[in-house]
Amino acid sequence: GAGVSQSPRYKVAKRGQDVALRCDPISGHVSLFWYQQALGQGPEFLTYFQNEAQLDKSGLPSDRFFAERPEGSVSTLKIQRTQQEDSAVYLCASSVSGERDEQFFGPGTRLTVL
Amino acid sequence: LAKTTQPISMDSYEGQEVNITCSHNNIATNDYITWYQQFPSQGPRFIIQGYKTKVTNEVASLFIPADRKSSTLSLPRVSLSDTAVYYCLVARGKALNFGKGTSLLVTP
Numbered sequence: 001g002a003g004v005s006q007s008p009r010y011k012v013a014k015r016g017q018d019v020a021l022r023c024d025p026i027s028g029h030v031s032l033f034w035y036q037q038a039l040g041q042g043p044e045f046l047t048y049f050q051n052e053a054q055l056d057k058s059g060l061p062s063d064r065f066f067a068e069r070p071e072g073s074v075s076t077l078k079i080q081r082t083q084q085e086d087s088a089v090y091l092c093a094s095s096v097s098g099e100r101d102e103q104f105f106g107p108g109t110r111l112t113v114l
Numbered sequence: 115l116a117k118t119t120q121p122i123s124m125d126s127y128e129g130q131e132v133n134i135t136c137s138h139n140n141i142a143t144n145d146y147i148t149w150y151q152q153f154p155s156q157g158p159r160f161i162i163q164g165y166k167t168k169v170t171n172e173v174a175s176l177f178i179p180a181d182r183k184s185s186t187l188s189l190p191r192v193s194l195s196d197t198a199v200y201y202c203l204v205a206r207g208k209a210l211n212f213g214k215g216t217s218l219l220v221t222p
Contacts, residue, residue, distance in 0.1 A: 004157070031208060042201055042212030043158065056209060091157050099208055100146055105157025 002026070004106035006092050012112045013082045021077045021109045023092030029104075030097035032075050034067055037089040037108070046090075049075060050097070082113045118202045123217045132189045134216050136202030139183050147178060147185045150201045152215070158201065162187070192220045 005024045013019050025032050031050055035043035045059040051072035069075040079086055089108040095101040120136040138147070146165050150158040162169055164176040164185070175188040189196060201215040
């Protein structure tokens, strides 16, 4: 079956531009997560949804970062006025629902801010 | 969140058994120990999860001593395709804290 998909796979933005990154989770998965992975580092948690409710956004680095999942399926991570330090791979993951459930990750979107 | 410490890198030859040990001294009663694997340009992939003693699946074994302050991921007879970064996580709740992981290089 289909896994988690993300688009675009690569995005180049000029500093100051707004970007939108899309995540299509596995069908039926209740939980959805966004992570940021800088070069040479492990993924760092950004935010978490259960259905359409954003239950935890403690990892979002600034108010320029905004995530939504309006219908409890597809999610979008938006970064406004991008800065060079936003350059990273943005990973999306989904899980069935439970706290100990395995998270299934997408391939990520590599964002480069020039 | 419990902090984990694991080696930055390890090298192995094909066909050998590889053991990666992770320390998590301040693990809490409710915490589970989970390992993920990540290949370049891919998202992490779940390998195994355990609470105590030993867990085995088709990919790996996870050994957890009684005090749960450490755990060891065992990969039997590694192949070149096992070259990847391996993350030890102490999971409490849903947000995963990956750390830097162990970069495993398998050579012929």
